[in-house]
Amino acid sequence: MPYLYMRLYNLLSIFIFTSQAFGQNYTQGTIYDQNDNSITNVKVTISGTKNASFSDDNGKFILKFYNEETPVVFTHPNYDTLNIMLKPSDDRIIYLQTKYNTNDYHLGFMAGYIDFSNKNKNKNLENMPYFLGESDVNRQLQMLPGIEQGTEGYSNLFIRGGDVDQNLMLYNGTPIYNPNHLFGISSTFHHKSIKNTRVHKGLSSAKFGGRVSSYIELESEKTNNYSGLDGEFEMTPLNAGIYISSINNGKGFFTLAARRSWFDLLTPVESRQNSLNANIYDIQLNFGKVLENQDEIEFNFMNTRDFYFISLQDDSTQNLNNTRISGFTLKWSNILASLKYKQSLASNLNAEHQLYYSGYQSSTRLKEEIFDINIRTVPTTERELLRGIKDVGVKSDWVYQRNNKNTLQFGLQSSTRFFQPGRLTYTSVGYPSIDDINTVYGNEKYVGSSEIALYAEDRLRVNKDLVFDLGFRQVHYFFDGYSKFVFEPRLHGTYFLKNQDVFKFGYNRHNQFIGQLNLGTTGSPDNIWVPATELVKPRKLNIIEVSYERQIGKHYAGSLNIYSKSMQDLVEVSNLSDAGDPELDWQSSVVFGSGRSYGAEFFFQKSKGDVTGWLSYAYSRSFRDFRDLYDDEYEYSFDRPHMFKFYLNYTNPRSDWNFGFNYILGSGQLFTIPIGKFRDIDGNTQLEYNALNNYRSNTYQRFDISVIRLNNAYGLEQEWRFYLYNALGNKNPLNVAAVFDNANFSQVQIDRAYLAYVPGIAYIVKF
Numbered sequence: 141m142p143y144l145y146m147r148l149y150n151l152l153s154i155f156i157f158t159s160q161a162f163g164q165n166y167t168q169g170t171i172y173d174q175n176d177n178s179i180t181n182v183k184v185t186i187s188g189t190k191n192a193s194f195s196d197d198n199g200k201f202i203l204k205f206y207n208e209e210t211p212v213v214f215t216h217p218n219y220d221t222l223n224i225m226l227k228p229s230d231d232r233i234i235y236l237q238t239k240y241n242t243n244d245y246h247l248g249f250m251a252g253y254i255d256f257s258n259k260n261k262n263k264n265l266e267n268m269p270y271f272l273g274e275s276d277v278n279r280q281l282q283m284l285p286g287i288e289q290g291t292e293g294y295s296n297l298f299i300r301g302g303d304v305d306q307n308l309m310l311y312n313g314t315p316i317y318n319p320n321h322l323f324g325i326s327s328t329f330h331h332k333s334i335k336n337t338r339v340h341k342g343l344s345s346a347k348f349g350g351r352v353s354s355y356i357e358l359e360s361e362k363t364n365n366y367s368g369l370d371g372e373f374e375m376t377p378l379n380a381g382i383y384i385s386s387i388n389n390g391k392g393f394f395t396l397a398a399r400r401s402w403f404d405l406l407t408p409v410e411s412r413q414n415s416l417n418a419n420i421y422d423i424q425l426n427f428g429k430v431l432e433n434q435d436e437i438e439f440n441f442m443n444t445r446d447f448y449f450i451s452l453q454d455d456s457t458q459n460l461n462n463t464r465i466s467g468f469t470l471k472w473s474n475i476l477a478s479l480k481y482k483q484s485l486a487s488n489l490n491a492e493h494q495l496y497y498s499g500y501q502s503s504t505r506l507k508e509e510i511f512d513i514n515i516r517t518v519p520t521t522e523r524e525l526l527r528g529i530k531d532v533g534v535k536s537d538w539v540y541q542r543n544n545k546n547t548l549q550f551g552l553q554s555s556t557r558f559f560q561p562g563r564l565t566y567t568s569v570g571y572p573s574i575d576d577i578n579t580v581y582g583n584e585k586y587v588g589s590s591e592i593a594l595y596a597e598d599r600l601r602v603n604k605d606l607v608f609d610l611g612f613r614q615v616h617y618f619f620d621g622y623s624k625f626v627f628e629p630r631l632h633g634t635y636f637l638k639n640q641d642v643f644k645f646g647y648n649r650h651n652q653f654i655g656q657l658n659l660g661t662t663g664s665p666d667n668i669w670v671p672a673t674e675l676v677k678p679r680k681l682n683i684i685e686v687s688y689e690r691q692i693g694k695h696y697a698g699s700l701n702i703y704s705k706s707m708q709d710l711v712e713v714s715n716l717s718d719a720g721d722p723e724l725d726w727q728s729s730v731v732f733g734s735g736r737s738y739g740a741e742f743f744f745q746k747s748k749g750d751v752t753g754w755l756s757y758a759y760s761r762s763f764r765d766f767r768d769l770y771d772d773e774y775e776y777s778f779d780r781p782h783m784f785k786f787y788l789n790y791t792n793p794r795s796d797w798n799f800g801f802n803y804i805l806g807s808g809q810l811f812t813i814p815i816g817k818f819r820d821i822d823g824n825t826q827l828e829y830n831a832l833n834n835y836r837s838n839t840y841q842r843f844d845i846s847v848i849r850l851n852n853a854y855g856l857e858q859e860w861r862f863y864l865y866n867a868l869g870n871k872n873p874l875n876v877a878a879v880f881d882n883a884n885f886s887q888v889q890i891d892r893a894y895l896a897y898v899p900g901i902a903y904i905v906k907f
Contacts, residue, residue, distance in 0.1 A: 165205035166487035166541065169232035171195045171214065173244055176365060178258065179216060179236060180248035181636060183604065187211040187223065193544040194601055197248035197258075202488060202541040217640055218242040229487045245697035245747070250345070250609070250632050251644040251687035252701060254284060254743075255338040260754065261747040264791040266331060267800035269844035271295075273376040273863050273900030275331040277358065278319070283787050283802060285741035285756035286341055286701075290778050292809070292872045293895050294324040296663050298778045299341055300705065301737030301762025302353025304663065305656035306679070309356045312426065312440040314478045317500035317529055317669060321420045321446055322378075324663025328444040328474065332372065332383040333397030333424045335361035342683045342703055343646040346595040346611035346630045347537060347549060352652045352681035352707060360426045360440070361385055362393050372906040378403070379420070392429040398422070417449040435483045442476040446665070463511045472502035472665035488541035494534070501528035501560075502665035517570035524565045525722065529669040530558040530586065549611075550596040557654065558586035561668050562722030582722025589619035589671040591653055597630065607634040609646075617653045622674040626651045644687040652679040657713050657730070659720050668719070668726065675727050677709040695748040700740065707735040712766055733766030735776065753788035753800075774832045780807045780840075798848040808837035813878040813890070837892070841870045856905055863900030870896065 171179045178199025185192040186203070187210070195201040203212070205228045214222040219236035226232065238244065246258040254260055265280050271293060278295040281287050288298045296304050309316050311329075319328045338357040340348060348355045364370070364387040371384040381399035400421040404412060411417075422444040430436050451467040478496035485491060505524040512519075537551035561583055568577040597611030613628040632646035655676075657668040672678040685703040692698055711730050713719045719729035739760030746752050760783070762776035789800035810833035820826050845867050849860040866872065873892040880889075 165228035166202055167205055167210075167212070167226045167228055167230045167232075168200070168202040168487060168541075169226075169230065169234050171199045171201065171234045171236060173219070173236060173238055175244070177244055177246070177261065179219065179244075180246060182214055182216045182219070182236070185213045185215070187213050191544065194604070196547065196599070197246075202544075202547075204544055218244070241694045243691035243694050243697065245689075245691045247636065247640065247642045247689055247691070248634075250340070250343045250634075251646055251685045252341040252343045252703065253339070254341070255336055256280070257336045260284075260745060262745075262752050262754070262789075264752060264789050264798075264800070267789040267791055267798055267846060267848055268787060269800060269802050269846040269863050269865065270900060271325070271863075271865050271898065272378060273861065273902040274326045274378055275374075275902070276327050277329045277331055277334050277337055278327040280331070281337065281339060281356075283754075283785050283804075284339070285743050285758040285783070285785065286739065286760065287339070288778055288780055288783070291324075291661075292874050294663060295320070295327045296324050297354075297356070299339075299354040300703065300739065301735070301760065301776055301779065303656075303658075305654075305658075305669075306351050306353030306652065307356055308348070308351035308354070309358065311358045311424075311442055311476060312360055312438075312478060313357075313480070313494055313535070314440065314442075314476045314496040315498050315531060315533075316442070316474055316476060317498060317531070318472060318474060318502075318663075318665065320663045320665075321422070321444070323661065323665070326378070328422045328442075329358060329424075330374075330381055330383070330397055330399055330422070332374075332381075333360060333395075334358050342705065343632060343648050343685050344630070344650075345549065345609065345632075346597040346613045346628070347551065349553075349593055349595070349613050349615065349628065349650060350555075350591070350652060350654070352650045352679050360397075360424065361387065361395050362426075362428060362438075363387060363389055370907075372904055374902055374904045375402070376902045377900065390430060393426070394428075395424075395426045397424045412449075415451050418447065420444075420446045435481065438478075438480040438482070440476070440478045440480075442474065445471065445473040447471045461513045465509050465511070467505075467507045467509075469505040469507070470503075470665065472500070475499045489538070491536065491538045493536050496531075496533050496535075498531040498533075499528065500530075500669070501526065503527075504666070515570075515572060519570040519572075520568070522565075522567045526560060526563045526565070527666075527668055528560045528586075532556045545601045547599040548596065549599070551594075553593045553595070555591045556588060557591070557671065558588045559669060559671055560586050561670055561726055562720070564722045587620065587671070589617070589653070591618075592616045605636045607636075608632070609634075615651060615653075617672065617678065619653075619671045619673060622672075624653075624672070624678060626678070626680075641688070641690045644685075644689070646685055648681075648683050650681045650683075652681075655679065655711055657711075657719050657726060659713065659716050666720065670726060673727060676711060676730065676732075679710055680708045682706050692744075695746050696744065697747070698742070698744045700742050702740045704738040705736060707737075710735050710764065710766075712764075712769065714768065731766050731768035733764055733769075735762070735764045737762035737776070750792045751788065751790050753786070755786040756784070758783045770832045775810055777810055777833055779810060779833075782807050783840075793850070796850050798850065800846045800848075802842070802844040804840065804842045806840050808840050809873065811835045811837065811873075811876040813876060815878075817880055835876060835890075837873050837876060838871070840872050841868065842866050842872060843868045843870075856907055858906070859902075859904040861900075861902040861904065863902075865898035865900065866896045870894075 182195040184201045193203040212226045282289045286300045290296045290298045336359050340355040367388045374381045379399040380402045383397045385395040387393045401419045404419045425441040428438040448470045454464040476498045480494045482492045503526045507522045510519045533555040535553045540548045564581040566579045593615045595613040600608045609632040611630040615626045617624045628649045635643045653672040659666050683705045687701045689699040714731045715729040741758045743756045745754035762779040765773040783806035786803040791798050813835045814827040816828040847862045851858045871894045877891045879891045
């Protein structure tokens with residue numbers, strides 16, 4: 141341990157670059173196999189010397205040079221040895237030839253990390269069965285071990301016993317604060333708008349911070365196996381969408397993904413304006429260019445919106461000259477924009493700078509108008525409740541190759557957030573003999589907080605088999621006179637075994653200075669983003685994890701992860717109505733507690749051939765301890781002790797028919813239900829409870845299937861996709877209610893609502 145602490149101390153040297161360091165020669169590059177998959181742990185050696193380096197998790201290497209042109213040897217047990225001549229300051233793409241029966245499963249990255257390009261190389265995720273035919277990145281993630289959907293049918297993500305607001309979801313590096321359409325039934329991301337999804341389920345590098353459950357990176361397409369124009373049009377029962385990409389590898393890219401609901405367009409305009417309307421849309425625009433000096437500039441934009449409107453006319457009055465019309469409007473939206481600049485300052489020093497904005501806003505409006513021929517004006521009453529959050533951030537991330545054994549990452553990240561817990565505007569105008577009213581309740585303005593983080597991490601290769609990632613993250617938080625400094629150590633080790641298996645271990649601490657008050661339904665636009673305050677302390681997490689990964693034969697890979705998490709200063713809403721009332725201080729409606737979770741995750745996958753997929757089993761437990769709610773520790777609402785998941789797809793471009801299916805079997809969801817009723821001394825009926833989350837529904841089982849019909853016509857690739865959700869009709873509850881069917885309120889009958897045999901369809905044209 142003293143050695144490790146010494147390494148942490150040495151991280152401070154990253155801010156002192158000597159002229160000698162910048163004066164040395166380096167060569168660098170990226171190493172791929174024949175399928176354009178990056179290769180980790182390739183030994184790069186100057187021929188005839190001990191001067192050696194190794195490729196990192198992304199296949200990148202950098203090697204210190206002493207001559208103008210030198211023979212370099214690339215060696216890896218699974219690939220043929222390559223000898224080539226390299227020059228200083230080269231930035232080369234290196235391809236290695238795979239040996240016979242070689243497994244290309246990527247053994248790099250930290251424990252608990254998974255993505256759909258390196259760790260889970262399934263290229264046919266579009267064949268996965270989707271709810272209502274809506275292809276959804278979140279539902280892909282829900283099929284992984286340790287990630288659950290929560291309520292049946294929803295696309296929310298509960299990761300290793302954490303809550304939804306404890307996940308930091310980044311779209312091209314910009315946080316998004318409500319990634320939900322349709323109240324959580326669908327996410328705002330179409331699968332074509334995302335090139336790769338990366339999930340850090342607990343451990344992460346010091347670069348990531350601000351959440352205590354997970355970090356989810358969503359990256360749009362920027363490179364391709366070929367340069368040119370590509371696209372597709374898709375129509376489902378809910379949306380019509382288009383995706384266009386123009387990739388010019390090495391020069392730049394342009395991508396556009398857009399969807400809109402179309403069913404409302406079939407109704408008359410008058411009806412949409414005056415009685416009933418609902419529509420959703422999302423758009424993602426990405427542009428990048430390589431400059432003449434090989435620096436890169438990138439712009440990303442995203443906008444999403446949900447809109448719901450209903451109007452009712454009251455004709456019950458006997459005065460035929462008087463009509464009362466009430467309209468209810470619910471709307472929520474996200475706007476994201478970012479600008480990135482990547483530069484290479486030296487052969488061993490690179491930087492990426494980003495400026496971003498992320499804004500989320502929800503509004504509910506109730507408007508009542510009275511049309512009376514006896515009144516010249518139209519008396520109108522309107523109540524509008526506005527909530528939201530705005531985030532303006534700056535990042536500057538640096539990578540410095542100190543020598544062949546040390547890669548230093550460091551940077552500065554700043555986020556200024558503005559919170560609107562609730563602004564209620566009440567207006568009443570046009571009423572005879574009554575003065576007009578225009579009153580604002582709650583927070584008239586947004587309130588701001590700031591979070592500044594300085595981080596550094598040293599990737600130290602001790603020898604050819606052992607790698608340490610030693611880092612820290614120092615955060616300063618400020619809100620309304622409350623100031624907090626936190627220190628977050630990050631430690632991770634990777635040991636490559638003789639048979640190319642790998643053992644990993646790590647410890648992280650994370651702090652979260654932002655949270656969401658859940659006012660009833662996860663993913664609801666009514667939920668409120670709030671800052672940490674002097675009363676509501678930042679959430680804190682400590683996690684320990686070990687992992688073992690193994691290549692199995694030529695096509696298979698397996699992993700086993702074991703983790704333990706402890707959480708402090710968690711927050712729960714104790715009074716839903718008061719917490720949602722903008723006239724009251726939300727801090728008076730919350731209670732504080734702690735939590736813990738632990739588990740083991742087994743993952744087995746096949747990523748080559750026409751038949752690919754995976755199966756997983758997760759044993760996980762999650763508990764909460766809120767003494768103001770309950771006297772003892774209790775099981776967390778989405779605690780699922782046992783979950784078995786199986787995804788398989790058959791994809792053959794030469795076949796007219798492809799298919800995929802999901803199968804999930806595991807523990808049922810927890811609910812809190814009354815055990816009886818009684819009448820108090822005043823004769824009022826009261827519910828009786830004995831515990832929180834005291835009822836676990838029956839074993840969860842679900843089988844989904846998709847069938848894909850491929851067809852080429854008029855020079856275009858076309859697909860018909862047919863889906864069936866819960867094809868076996870299992871009664872997995874959406875919610876559970878207790879019904880008392882006898883006079884003395886003692887006999888309880890469980891009433892369930894569930895989803896079964898839900899069809900879906902999609903039509904796709906590729907061009």
